[in-house]
Structures are given as C-alpha cells and as structure tokens.
Amino acid sequence: MLKANGLTKKYGAFTALNALDLEIGEGDIFCLLGANGAGKSTTINLFLNFIEPTNGNATINDMDVSKHPLETKQILSYIPENLMLYPNLTGLENLDFFCGLGGKNYSKDELDTLLQQSGLQTHFINKRVQNYSKGMRQKVGIALARAREAKVLLLDEPTSGLDPKASNEFSELLLEMKDKGVTTLMATHDLFRAKDTGTHIGIMKEGVLVEKFESKDVSFQDLEKLYLKHMHN
C-alpha cells in the first residue's frame, strides 16, 4: 500500500533522509521510532508530498505521490503531533468542513455519531474548538479519518503530550481502523505504544532506517534495548 524506493531528502549538505526503502502492506501499522531529527517527520512529509524528494520516490497504492498528489490525498488521512483545527468553529463544524473538502457530505446526526464513536464527549461536539484539549482535537482527527473512509493513515507523533488514558483510547481507535484494512504509518517516540499498537516497527537514525522488524518478534524489553543501542551508537 505504502512504498518508499530509495527515498532521499537533502537540505544542502545535510541529509534528512537517506535512501529509504520501505513497504507497508494493507492493514499494517508501521511505527517509525527515532530521536528528534532522525527523519521520521521527513518521511511522513514526503508521503504527503509536502516536500519534494531529492532522490527516489514515495508511492501510495502504486501512485507516485509527486505525480498524483491529489489522487493519493483522496485516500489518506493525516494527523500531526498537534492537530490544529479552526478555533472559532465547533468540532462538528470543523469535521463538516474538512469532510466536505474531500467530497464527503454527512448529515449533522452522522457527523455527531462519528465524533462520538471517536471518543469525543457529547457536550463538546457543538462547542468551539478553542475550548478543546489536545486529546479532544486528536479525536476529531480520528473522526475525520473515519469519515473520509481513509485507506491510509499518516500519523506524526499523534500521541505525544496525551495523557495515558487519551493515548490508550487513541491506540484502540487505530486498532479498530486496522481491522477495517486501514494502513498506518506512524512516527512516534513512544516505544510502548509502538509495541502495543504497531504490526511493524522501524528504527531510524540520522536519516537512515537502521532496523525493521515485526512487532510480534520482539518483547518490549528487547525493543527498548535495541532502540537504546542505536541511540547510543
């Protein structure tokens, strides 16, 4: 579903991402681990076509994202570390607006249900987003992904800063979407969440994918050791 072929991004002499080869199958949750500046967000941005690759290419559903930016975005949903919505609109209005942009039109009741299913408390649905916590905004993001019936989720540290309960709820929603065949690429610092939620894990360091394995093949302790080994080297 998601493929990176020799994907490279350079900023002058600095290489942010170096020849990344990656393949993520349908329904997989691939968690990218790494320190700040390891190239996780660069990878996400390249798949979103927010930046142009220096070399190589990124494909979604066999479509090169650079050549088919609109088509690929039709099937993906993106949730950044801090999902920002329009503060002067309510959660429901934000969801309605973003759904409409993707050509999905829902009734007020359907939007209401989507937000509730994504864990947003009922009495907040019609309140302006300026009163929302970060976790509540992330839930609107999940509702948006559901509403858009996204086949691909690109998540850039989506649980960073969330309290454990909200983080857990978020993971449950991801697993629920996985069961529906949604493919996820998630950049995260959270080893526990990666092990708990991900089907595959990759460790990045200085723009290079140094490890790649299935999550079931390692215990949490092994994962931690492996991660720290790479970070210390």
Add this chain to the structure above:
Amino acid sequence: MKTSIRIAKKEIKIALREKLVLTLSCIILVLLGISLYTGVIAYQQQQKTITNAQEEKREEWLGQGDKHPHIAAHFGTFIFKPKTVLSLFDFGLDTYTGTSVYLEAHYQHQFMFRPAQDHSSMIRFGELSSALVLQILMPLLIIFLAYASFTKEKERGTLRLLSSQGVTLTSIAWGKILAYFIILLVILVPFALGLLLLSYWLKTPDTVADLGIRIVLLGSTYMAYIFIFVVLSVLVSLKSSISRNALLTLLTCWILFTIIIPKTIANLGESLYPLPSMKIYKEAILKDKADGLDGKTPRAERMTKLEKELLTKHKVDSVQQLPFNYEGVRMQAGEEYGDKVYDVHWGRLLNIFNKQNKLGSYVSVVNPYIALRNISMGLSATDLNASIDFQKKVENYRRIFIKKMNDDMAENSEYGKFYEYSVGLDMWKSVEDFTYKTPSIYTTLKKYALELASLFCWTIALILFLNYITRKTKPTNG
C-alpha cells in the same frame, strides 16, 4: 470551484465570529455613510447657491436697462460651474478649481470662490469623500482582513491539514479571495444602492454626459481596485512566514501606494514642469497684448494697419466714411488679438498641466491607487480635464457674448457717437444663458487609457502570478 466555495463559506463564518473584522467593517460603513451625507449636504448647498446666484445674475443682466453694448460688455455677467451628481461621490478637484467666473470684455478672469480657501488646513489636505474612503481606507480594511489569510493557517498548522485533504493552494487562495470579496460586497452594495437612490432623489440637471455608463465604469474600476488589493494581500500572506511580516509588508505597500508615491510624483511634477506664478502669467499676457506676440508690433501699430486695410478695402479716405462703425470693428479686432494672446499663454499653461498629469499617468502603471484616483475623478467629471473643458466652454461663451456686443455696435451705431447709442432688453435677452455639459465618456476614457490599462494589467498579472505561485509553493514552505 466547489472547494473554493466551501473554503469561502468557512472564511465568512470565521470572519463573522471575529469581532475585529466586524468592527472594521462597521467603521468603514459608517465612514462611507458620513462621507455620502456630507457629499449630499455640500452638493445641495452649492447647487442651491449656484441656482440662486445664477438667477440673480440673469435678472441683473436683463434688468440693467438701456445702455451702450460695450458698456454692457463691461457690465458683464457671472458664470457658475454646475456641480455634477457624481461629485457626491468624488469631490475631485472641485474644491480647488473654483465655482464661478466673471465674464467681461478684454479680460479672461480667473475662477473665484474655491471652497478649499474657506476650509481649515486639515480639510484642504483631503475632504472625506466616499471616493477617499474607498481609495484609501478600504485597502486598509482589506489588509486587516486578509494579511493573515495564509500565515494564520501556517502558524496554526491548519494549512497542512487542508493540504492533506487534497486541496490545492490555488483552491484555498481563491476560496479566501472569494470570501473577502463577498464580505466587502456586503459593505459596498448598501452604499452603492444609497448613492444611486440619492442621485435619483436629488434629480439633478443633466450636466454629466453618459451618466449611466460612467456609473457602471466607476463600479467596475472600484471592483478591480478592491480585487487587486485582496489578491495582493492574499499573495503577501502566502509568501510570508509569519502574520507580523505579512502585515508590515502590506502596510508598507499601502503607505507607498497612497501617500509616498503620490506626494513624490506631485512634487516631482512641480519641480520638472513648474507653473508660472499668477502674477507673472497675467503680466506676460498684458505685455504681449501691448507689444504684440512677436514683441515688435505694438497695439497702436496693429490698429493703424487695420485702419489702413479697411480704408483700402472699402476705397474710402476716413473711418467716418466706412459703412459701419469703425470703433466696433476696432474693439472686436482688439478683442480677437487679446484672445489670440490668451490662447498662446493658456496653451502653454495647459501644456505644463498636461506634462504634470502625464507623469502621474505613467506612475499609475506601478501604482493602482493613482490609476483609480485619476479614473474616478475623470468619470465623476471632477478632474482637471473637466475643469479645463468647462473653462474653455466658458471662454467660448465669453467670446460669442462680447462679439455680439461689438458687432451690434459696429453695425448699428455711428462713429464718434458713443454715448448717443444704446440697446435694451431685446439685446440682453438675445444673449442666451450659459449651459454646460461635460465631455463625452469617450473623450474622458481616451484621457485615462493608461490608467485603465494599468488596472487591467494589474488584475490580470495578479491572477496569473497567484496561480503560478500557488502551484509552485508547498504548504510547508510558504
């Protein structure tokens, strides 16, 4: 298009919830209302004064009693410049060009009663006309409305979310432009309707030629101007990294466009093409009348030559034997020579005015404010060209009026019996009242071709540039 409309709806909803936009819009609407109200008051007062004075002067002219036509030519009359209905909207140079002129034989008097003379220095700097509000304050509202159109999205992170939905920056930009345009229309439509109703209610004399076309063109050029500022503001916001930079850039543009460039060009025009002082101008005319345009044929010589020519032509020995009153012919000849001298000096003055104006026209290519200001005054018939046209028509009227008096004297009176001859009411009635109609819209548009081309090119260039930039820009690197 659907996407842009959806974005526009969202922008309008947010704008309505943001109090700053509402407050600014209300301020502009109030200012437009005040300017329109003061325009109507000024128009009504001046129109009333003009009508009363004109009637009074006509009565004086008709009731002057029996007298010699040349004395009547010096008794003279006053002509009043009619206010055009469009001066409600754009006062233009009306405040500075004077409202009445005294007509008499031999002299071309200057216009008197310039309203600016009666005002304080603050008013002289620029009266609050609706045109001024739309030309100078409306761009400020647009800047405050749109400076953060993209920077706020970038700062909040919503631009990335928008782009991740498969929405192009081009669609986002046009959605925002559409929204701002609709918000501005909400302000402008009631104002335009008010203006139209007022012009109908005031039922003014038909002074302005092609009024309907002028109104449509005024509306279109102002729309183009507003569009230019909206697109420019959105473009600057798109290319700025933070809102503060966008606001500073746009305010700098506004100051350059509306204050610095126009003042600099006006000063430069005066320095490059200086106008003679009124004293020097009048003295030069008097000198040329006395010494001749070539400086070698004084008045007495010209009159002797005329006398000789007439005596030869009519084969007589003295002016008394001529079949007409030589005094009348001599006076008319002197009048015509004076007109010739006046035309030469007035032509030189016009040439300087034209050079100064052309400089402004050239600069309008890089400054849409100057382009619109000139077009607006032109279409409202309150510009220098309208004033010059009025002065030319008044001068023609004066010449016909004086010629009528001189011709009557030549044809009907006897040489040497000046005070014995007089005419009365029938003669005074035969001098028709002065009526004025502005130049046609075609003539006006020809004068402002460069300014119109400038607004058109700015509009097209900004559309093309916006489409190009939005295609080339990534949402992450505004």
